[in-house]
Amino acid sequence: MNLNYAEFLEIVNKSFLPAYVFYGEERFLIDEAVKKLKNKLLTDGTDIMNLSIIENVDDKNVIDSLETLPFMSDHRLILIKDDEFFKKLNDSTINNIIKHIEDGDTNNCIAFIFGDKIDMRKKLFKTISKVGAIVNFEHLKYEEAVNYVGFFVRKYGKVIKKPVAEYIVKNIGVDLYRLLNEVKKFVSYSNDKEILIDDVKFLISSNISESVFRLVNAIGLKQESTAIYVLNKMIANAENPIGILAMIGRQFRILLKAKYFLKQNLDRKELQSRLGIPYFSINDIIEQSKRFEEDDLIDAYELCVKCDRELKLSYDGNVVLESLIRKLCN
Known part of the structure; x- marks a missing residue:
């Protein structure tokens, strides 16, 4: 399956798949998707034992993770964050991963996190598209980013009018991590319940x-x-x-x-x-x-x-x- 973030949320709330690929420009939502998977799969108190994060792959650490059984839990989650993945692993290891995914192993769920683009012609991605999910996290559209600003502000117990949220997005852009960091500044600065346009203009010192x-x-x-x-x-x-x-x-x-x-x-x-x-x-x-x-x-x-x-x-x-x-x- 090839999904966007909203479609991923619908599926992960019902069940989980043996493999995922997360890629795209919106890193905040990728991190949110990883949290959703962790909460779905890992039992409280055992997540340290059942979560493997591999940021520098080699043939041994990948295979060892795939062969490790869950500890006091039904599942393990393996996160692979290495854009050089295909350059560092030999074909035998990659074929082993593909077989693991095709077998639908319910013990280990594997999630790959890549950059902005992936080559969908690769066999690994074709396999995951059939039995798992490939999720593209594009930058949000303008209106979506405006809505997230409102969400972030409410999360900190304050309110904001839509024109003020629009002003923030116009000046900061649609990247959610940047928007969240700016919202934190506005919340800390404002003494009122509402984030006001004058506060925002003052803090955004340059466009x-x-x-x-x-x-x-x-x-x-x-x-x-x-x-x-x-x-x-x-x-x-x-x-x-x-x-x-x-x-x-x-x-x-x-x-x-x-x-x-x-x-x-x-x-x-x-x-x-x-x-x-x-x-x-x-x-x-x-x-x-x-x-x-x-x-x-x-x-x-x-x-x-x-x-x-x-x-x-x-x-x-x-x-x-x-x-x-x-x-x-x-």
Whole structure:
């Protein structure tokens, strides 16, 4: 089965499957899906013994996990979080995993967590699609993100009017982890029961989405000094380098999708739906996409992926991001 998050929730509340694949851009909902699986499968008090999390796979640790029986519980849950999964394991191990899934083992449930995309042609994914579930966690649409802001605010015992929630999404974007972090700031700052627009405007000291748009626009025009200026301004506003990179990468993905869909002569309403962005942003996205060739956008996104690895190994994220900007401008 190929599902979205809502369809996954319907199924997991009724029963569980022997294998799952979670992938996509919305990492908050992926983490929520993992929590749902844990709550469904693992008995309270025994979850430590019956949960295996593998972030660096090898043939031994994967097979050992599959062959381990549950302890004082009916099930075990194996989480594999390694995008290099297919490069690190030999064919024999992968075939062993496939057999385990095809046999419908009720002792061990295995869940794979990948990045934004997967290759559905691989035998493992074809098998899981037949007997398990492959769940795609795309970034939420604008209205969905607005609803989540309201949910987060209510979770902390406060209320928010829809126009204020819309203002937050317009300025922060639709990534749920970013929205949750901002909501925490608003809740801590506000002394009232209601989150007010003035509080929100005060705390959002710079328009992050607009800054990323300006930065990418400068890259498209090969204006290196302008791009670095915008980057340094974002950093000065205490934006996290990893968060900045995520927003830059997301912008290039949107532009690449926009160029693809524009070739199909979609109208603006359909384009907005396919891209999952607010309607008021469509004209800007169309204009910005014209500044790049398709190959340039692909190269830019690949540079962002490489930069992500470098950021995680670096002590100075600012230098890494500046180096990225120089490469993108040249």
